[in-house]
Amino acid sequence: MATHTFPFSTLINKQTSVFPALDDADVILERRDAENLVLMRSERFEAMVKGLSLAARSLAIIAKANRALAEEVFAEELPWLTWLPADARLECVTELLDNLLAGAETGLLLPFSRALREWQSTAEVYSDPELTRRLLGPFDTTDSSIVERPGGTDG
Template sequence: MGTRTFPFSTLINKQTSVFPALEDADVILERRDAENLVLMRSERFEAMVKGLGLAARSLAIIARVNRSLAEEVFAEELPWLVWLPEQARPQCVKELLDHLLAGSETGLLLPFARALREWQSTAEIYSDPELARRLRGPFDTTGAVDAEPPGSADG
């Protein structure tokens, strides 16, 4: 099983081309001015959610029993983890596992994806010692002005 891609307009104009593809594939509908959409049969979606939930709970159990093994698993799948300072790695692993577990239970995986992106960006900053040094400060605030908090301006 794989994926098939169609322009979004095909769904509107020729559903008979799109829906039969769902028998053996998930369908990506490409939109010009918005995020693409994915169509899939509910049994495949439910299987994916159940599989993800089982994998997340299993990994969380391993992490509780053997944190270093969980870190090894993550390091295998997330090679950028080595760029984080050693003391930040357990926090990263815990946060990602917590988000993954919560997402697998609720179906809300965007917080996991956001945390994954944030940790990877942080690791990439640490991979460049000069950039990491500059971001730690001190910062030249000559000429800086205080910004008003959102919603506080008269108007």
């Protein structure tokens, strides 16, 4: 899908420049001090949500019937899965599928996106054996000190 990009101020000052662009593309409004915004026609948005929902449900059905196939599909699209230990790979695929399915049903895909980013970061740690060894411990605590819990020691 094509996109057009405009500064956010163009929407405020020259709406007639932005709205016609929605006829054949989505519009990204760039903001200086905040996250960019996306404008799209509701028909395209609804089609995207329905397509994503169908794809997520279909993938979930495949995963329930043949977990190995689902892992293979994810590994094809997410090659960094190979850096995860086997048990973590299964946990990752399960969590991503669950979040994708829930997101497709609700339209809330940020949890899926967050989980995807977190799992990729975890895989990248595992790709470096020295870093993995250091993060798994044991840890040298000779120079450490006990820090009291904020708000006192009540629990």
